[in-house]
Amino acid sequence: MSRRLHLIKSSRGEGNKLTLCSDTVLRKLADGIETSVIFDLNVLNYMRDVLLFDFHGLCGAHSRPFYDLCDLLKTNGIFIVPGFALGEADEKFREELMSSYENFVAEYAPSFVNSYNHTELNSSKGPSRIFSKLAEGEQLLISVSYLSMLKIYQIQSECKSSTGYEKFDIYMEFMDNLVSMVGAFEVEVAKHSFSDAKTGYDDFDNASKIISDNFKKSGSGEKKLMSLLNQSRDLMYLRIPGLMSDYDYDERLQECWLVTLDEGLFYLSQNIYFHPKDGFNAMYVHIESHPARSKSSYWKYVDNQMDSVIEDRFSKGISTSEYHASEPHLKEILKLTKELESWVLSFS
Numbered sequence: 099m100s101r102r103l104h105l106i107k108s109s110r111g112e113g114n115k116l117t118l119c120s121d122t123v124l125r126k127l128a129d130g131i132e133t134s135v136i137f138d139l140n141v142l143n144y145m146r147d148v149l150l151f152d153f154h155g156l157c158g159a160h161s162r163p164f165y166d167l168c169d170l171l172k173t174n175g176i177f178i179v180p181g182f183a184l185g186e187a188d189e190k191f192r193e194e195l196m197s198s199y200e201n202f203v204a205e206y207a208p209s210f211v212n213s214y215n216h217t218e219l220n221s222s223k224g225p226s227r228i229f230s231k232l233a234e235g236e237q238l239l240i241s242v243s244y245l246s247m248l249k250i251y252q253i254q255s256e257c258k259s260s261t262g263y264e265k266f267d268i269y270m271e272f273m274d275n276l277v278s279m280v281g282a283f284e285v286e287v288a289k290h291s292f293s294d295a296k297t298g299y300d301d302f303d304n305a306s307k308i309i310s311d312n313f314k315k316s317g318s319g320e321k322k323l324m325s326l327l328n329q330s331r332d333l334m335y336l337r338i339p340g341l342m343s344d345y346d347y348d349e350r351l352q353e354c355w356l357v358t359l360d361e362g363l364f365y366l367s368q369n370i371y372f373h374p375k376d377g378f379n380a381m382y383v384h385i386e387s388h389p390a391r392s393k394s395s396y397w398k399y400v401d402n403q404m405d406s407v408i409e410d411r412f413s414k415g416i417s418t419s420e421y422h423a424s425e426p427h428l429k430e431i432l433k434l435t436k437e438l439e440s441w442v443l444s445f446s
Contacts, residue, residue: 103141103166104364106356109340109372109379118355120174127175132350135176136339137199138358139183141167146198149205163359164206170357171207178203178212179354182338186331188227227324229435238428241435243330245277246284247313248438250291251326254314255445265292266400274407277431278416279423282383282404283333286370287313289400297390297397305365312362322442332363340372340380 107116123133144163170176180199184192203210226232229244249272253265260268269288273280290309297303312332315325339354358364373384391397411417421427 101162102359102361103163103170104358104360105135105170106336106358106364106367107339107354107371108336108356108367109343109354109374111374118170118173118176123173123175126353130350131353133176134342134352134354135170135178136335136342136354136356137178137180137183138335138356138360138363139186139195140359141357142180142183142187142195142199144359145202146195149198149201167357168206171203171210178210182335186227186328227327228320229323229327229439237432238425240327240330240334241428241431242277242279242281243284243333244327245431245435245438246273246281246288247326247329248435248442249273250288250313251322252438252441252445254291262292262294262396263399266403270403270407274411277434278427279431280404280407280411280417281333282385283336283366283370285404286366286385287333289397289404290366290369292400293396295394295396297394299388299390302388302390305368309362309366309369312360312366319443323439326442332360335363336367336371337380343372343379 105118110116118133118135126133144167148164171178180196184195187195229237229240232240249269253260253268257265257268266288269292270280270285273285287309290306291313293306293310313329315329317325335356335358339356342352342354356363356367368386370383370385372380373382375382385391385401391401408417416422
């Protein structure tokens, strides 16, 4: 977990690493655009720790997120969305996390006022941490990401002697031919997960390892399935702010950010993000260029393979067909997730 608070805008112009400040937020608010900030679960956990152990017990680098968080809450005009993270939390901790969030804000940012129409927190409600117990609507929403995490884990477990190239080919063949759904964020995770060679660029290699480690949590059996579900929710943390940026809520457009202490998510968001185009904020993605991607044989291969598959799917009309991402299609994907869940349980 990072010792820094990361602010991520997952829908932005190419190379445009924006910052949040009161002047910009208030100017947008005057233009009818609300700035909403989604809290990751680790931020709520950090708030709880500050209150439990007293801030003075957090010294040195561990205190930096505290100051960053207080500064964020003092940004005039922003609205906070903590409820999404509560759904990821274990049910027995939700009430405590909800209470610690409210107490933290009251103690360290008493002037903060959330939107008048924000959704009230409810500790008794929230999605399960087990995929099969989720409502069908949420299963359909997260099915592609979850299936991808299951497949990456299976490949890593069964193909230990295979090269990164071979593992990536197995993954892409599965997603393209059998699943018939190729998510750019999931593919980017697969690229980093299967990478087995140094590029010679320390900044890129270090970031890639952090991304890979972030999507390589330990566990077995049911705990492994819960871990893989959390990994798929990490990807939703990047998608939701972009999707909400296309959303008109009570006649106000949303500009959404993610706040997290997760270094892996931060570096992933620096590699891939939504690129506004043709009036859509969350339809097109941009992969940030880096010399490592153009000089490393592995990275050139996996990037070219992805581009080739995407172009082929569009040229054949697969990605634009009525069946693609329809309810019947997603229900077929649900069947595949059940098969791989069974494999995880038997493998463990």
